[in-house]
Amino acid sequence: MQRARLLNAAVVCIDELGYGGATVAHIAARARVSRKTFYDLFTGREDCLLAILRDTVDRVAADVSRSDLEALLWR
Numbered sequence: 001m002q003r004a005r006l007l008n009a010a011v012v013c014i015d016e017l018g019y020g021g022a023t024v025a026h027i028a029a030r031a032r033v034s035r036k037t038f039y040d041l042f043t044g045r046e047d048c049l050l051a052i053l054r055d056t057v058d059r060v061a062a063d064v065s066r067s068d069l070e071a072l073l074w075r
Contacts, residue, residue, distance in 0.1 A: 002031070002033050003041050005031040005033065006027060006031045006038060006041060006042070006048065007051060007055065008031070009027050009028075009030035009031035010022065010030075010045075012030060013026045013027050013030055022045070023045070024038055024039075024048075027045070
């Protein structure tokens with residue numbers, strides 16, 4: 001649950017502040033968790049960003065795999 005809150009908070013912070021401006025403190029505060037909790041789950045801001053990217057790729061891959069691409073006319 002806290003991991004998901006942190007990932008969502010990171011997306012919002014990066015959207016609002018840019019990657020360079022979004023600090024661990026910003027992300028933890030937005031998620032309403034301690035910095036210790038952040039570091040229990042991620043090694044740093046870069047690790048958090050990679051987790052966001054991995055989760056996004058996994059969701060897109062799941063959506064594509066559920067699609068019946070063979071039935072599409074453009075193929």
